[in-house]
Amino acid sequence: MSEHAASLELDELDSHHARPVLGICVAMGFTTLLDQTIFGMALPRLRDSLHASPGQLQWIVAIYSIAFGIALVPAGRLGDLIGRRRLFLIGLSMFSGFSLVGGLAQNAPVVIVARLLQGVGAGMINTQVLGLIQDLFRGSSQARALGRYASAGGLAGLAGPVLGGLILALTPDDLGWRLMFLVNVPFGVVIFYLVWRHLPRRRSSGERFSLDAVGLLLLSAVTLFSMLATLADADARVPARTYLVAALAGAWLFVLWERRYQRRGGSPILGAGLTGSPGYVLGTLVAMFQFAGGTTFGMVATLFFLDGLKTGPLWFALLSIAPAVGMMVSSARSWRFGSRFGRAGVVVAIAAYMATLVLLGIGVLWLPVAGIGLLYPLLGLVLGALGGLIHAPNQAMTLAEAGAGEGRGTAAGFFQLSQRLASSVGMSWGVGLFAGAAGAHSGLLAWRHAFAEALVLVLGLLSAALVAALSDGIRRRRVIDTSTPSASRV
Incomplete structure (x- = not known):
């Protein structure tokens, strides 16, 4: 199939919506x-x-x-x-409207409320973006669309x-931070018009879902307590372990409720199409x-350069431009990589990412400061490129494994939520x-060893991703072998 033909591999009912909708999705992901x-x-x-x-x-x-x-799963x-x-x-109106509120705020509590409702709006938007890509694209075209969406992250980082x-350099002190909010407003107005004009009005599925409000509330509570556990410091009024216990208790209640809700004939959030799909579960573990x-x-590298090496923020x-460029370029072309391999x-790609991190760790331990400054962008370019080859193809393969009858938005919401929770826990740790x-300890040697120790944790997390990816690869190979007639294998 030619590249042109692959790009037209769309749902026929929505083919005229696909290109402008993909542009809207990429633009909102970037914003x-x-x-x-x-x-x-x-x-x-x-x-x-x-x-x-x-x-x-x-x-x-x-x-x-x-x-x-x-906001993701609800x-x-x-x-x-x-x-x-x-x-x-609705999500775009919240994100843009409360950007205006934050930009005009006269005290910190108003900014807190504005950031809260901005976050709700952004979560609503991003879940619909992934759902729309799944609705409108099929096969290699879906992988290509997800690659373009992922490349928006690299461009935003750049x-x-x-x-x-x-x-901040060109504006007065009191105006610069306000523009960080206000820049979203005109952009939101333009995107609102484009969404109103181009997004399909029909429902994405003929299936009728029950809402499972209790399940959504319990899951939201688990998410809240899990994130608060990663944010609470030693001096916090409520210690992290209290939030963690509350999250675990909420997760237990959530599982009990979902089973009961399904026995009563409802459509649970964690339907069998998600929990019973090995490809979806393993792919989500890879992403996590x-x-x-x-x-x-990324967080440890930032602290090492800013606090340990005393590198200025601008420098x-x-x-950090090199990793962002690598991520942006490889994500945009990752659909070819995923389709072929x-x-x-x-x-x-995960194994190569880990090997590159080991090389960086050796350099940090043994090179002079100037050498580290040269090595980081070079290996960062490789890390960014490898990250793009991991993220978008894994996302495409995982979301394609959600069982029949499961809502695409629900599958995308769980996928993104798992990433955010794992990221919060990993960064806190x-x-x-x-x-x-x-x-x-004190001195540069202490910062070098601290970086190396944190890198061991990072490599441990990536090892778990590698095991999950290997397990899914073996499972897929077995499925192909059992579905291929013995005569055709000879």
Whole structure:
């Protein structure tokens, strides 16, 4: 099949919607990710302008991710039930409207509320984006569309630090951080018009789903407590272990409720099409551990350069361009990689990613500071490219394994939620390990060893991703062997 023919491998009912909708999806993915990469740079000026306390600043940072995670599965479920177009418009209105509220805020509590509702809107949007891509594209075209969506993350990582630095450098102190909010508003108005015009109005599925409101509430509580457990420090009023116990108890109640709800004839959130699909479960585990390892490494590298090597923020942003470029370019072409090599390609890419990290760790331990500064962008380019070859193909293969009758938005919501929870836990663990190792000694040697110790954790997480990918590859091989007649194998 030619590339042109593959790009037309769409649902015939929606083929005229596909190209503009993909553009909308990529644009919104870029915008919501850019908001996260750019906003952290504005925090010092926001703190000084609004006289925010350390506690308020912590909530401003954390509340967006918490709200984003909580919104994913409920929004995916509702998108399956009432249609993606409606949920997309609601989420976009919230994201853009509360960007305006945050940009005009006169005190920190208003910013906290604005970031909370921005996060809810962003979570609603991102779940519908993945659902729309699954609805409108099939086969290699779906993998290609997911690759383009993933490349938006690399572009956001590339543009965020540069754009944020320029805005802050060219504006007065009280205006720069406000523009980080307000830049979303005109963009949101344009996208709202395009969504209203191009997104299909029909429901994505003829299936009728029961809402399972109790299950959604329990799952939201589990998500909230899990994320709070990663944010609570030693001096917090509620210790992390209390949140963790609450999350585990909520998970137990959620499983009990889902079983009871299914026995009564309802459509549970965790339907058999998800929990009973080995491909979906194993692919989600790959995403969890790979994403946790990647984001933990990114956070540890940032702390090592900024605190350990005393690299300035702008200089570190320049060093980080190479990984973002690698991710952006490889994600856009990863559909070819996934179509040709399948799960085996993902296995090789994860193994190569781990080997590259080992090389970086050796360099950090033994090279002079100037050598580390040269090595990081070179190997970072490779890491970014390998990450793009892992993320988008795995996502395409995993979502394709959701069982028949399961809502695509629900499957996408669980997939994204698992990544965010694993990322939060991994980063909390990694930062704690890195800070503890660095604080136990003094001098550059301590920072080097702290980086190496944190890298062991990252490699452990990636090893779990590798095992899950290998298991799925073996399963797929067995399925092919058992479905191929013995005569044709001879």
